[in-house]
Amino acid sequence: MTMTRLEKLTKIGLNSEESARVLIYSDQGVRWIKNTDGLNHQKEMDKLIDEIVSKPRKQINEFVAFVKDK
Numbered sequence: 001m002t003m004t005r006l007e008k009l010t011k012i013g014l015n016s017e018e019s020a021r022v023l024i025y026s027d028q029g030v031r032w033i034k035n036t037d038g039l040n041h042q043k044e045m046d047k048l049i050d051e052i053v054s055k056p057r058k059q060i061n062e063f064v065a066f067v068k069d070k
Contacts, residue, residue: 005049012053012060021067022052 009019030036030044052060
């Protein structure tokens, strides 16, 4: 069974609010920066979340702090 994006973020220790903020920010970033369309958006979101959860915890915490500020 494949984990959802939310499950991947909570597995690395983010709470539900932090996870939701990261998902929303990531969704917007994928749409604006990568100019995704309906056909490749989900694949790009999965790739971005996998990249986020693979980072060292310190970098993840810095990203979460940045997202909370915005």
